[in-house]
Amino acid sequence: MITDKVVDAINRQINAELYSGYMYLAMSAYCSDAGVPGAANWLRIQAMEEYTHADRLYNYLVSRGARVILTGIEAPPTEWESLHDVFEKTLAHEQKVTAMINDLVDLAGDEKDHATESFLQWFVDEQVEEEESAQEVLDKVKLAGGPGPGLFMMDGELGRRVFTPPTTAEE
Numbered sequence: 295m296i297t298d299k300v301v302d303a304i305n306r307q308i309n310a311e312l313y314s315g316y317m318y319l320a321m322s323a324y325c326s327d328a329g330v331p332g333a334a335n336w337l338r339i340q341a342m343e344e345y346t347h348a349d350r351l352y353n354y355l356v357s358r359g360a361r362v363i364l365t366g367i368e369a370p371p372t373e374w375e376s377l378h379d380v381f382e383k384t385l386a387h388e389q390k391v392t393a394m395i396n397d398l399v400d401l402a403g404d405e406k407d408h409a410t411e412s413f414l415q416w417f418v419d420e421q422v423e424e425e426e427s428a429q430e431v432l433d434k435v436k437l438a439g440g441p442g443p444g445l446f447m448m449d450g451e452l453g454r455r456v457f458t459p460p461t462t463a464e465e
Contacts, residue, residue: 301360315344317370332453385428392421
């Protein structure tokens with residue numbers, strides 16, 4: 295049985311995942327305006343991924359007979375100092391989300407909710423990928439060193455990222 299503490303925590307995580315998507319969408323808009331469409335694309339794809347994370351959590355609560363309670367989503371920032379700043383903030387945000395997921399896993403363990411603990415392992419693994427991906431882009435932005443051919447090439451690479459919705463087997 296899923297406890298009220300776990301349900302409340304997962305509901306907060308749903309909100310956090312929706313905020314993440316909203317923040318990445320704001321970053322995408324900033325990048326579009328700054329003339330880096332590839333980075334804008336990368337961040338829009340990231341926003342879509344965050345929405346699928348929220349959906350996965352939502353469906354899990356429903357499958358456990360728990361009520362999903364959606365709350366207001368805080369407005370994200372709309373300005374950053376640079377593309378470098380955008381991806382530094384992206385990495386920092388993913389590290390924060392990793393800590394939140396780890397806290398959820400700890401709570402499920404404390405509550406002896408083995409089903410939720412097992413379910414959350416997907417998110418633990420996903421966060422390793424999320425941090426790695428953000429770090430890779432940040433490293434490329436640093437290597438590009440600002441406007442010029444390096445940034446142009448890197449932006450083109452980011453523009454090739456595509457969203458692949460989770461398959462039924464992953465759900």
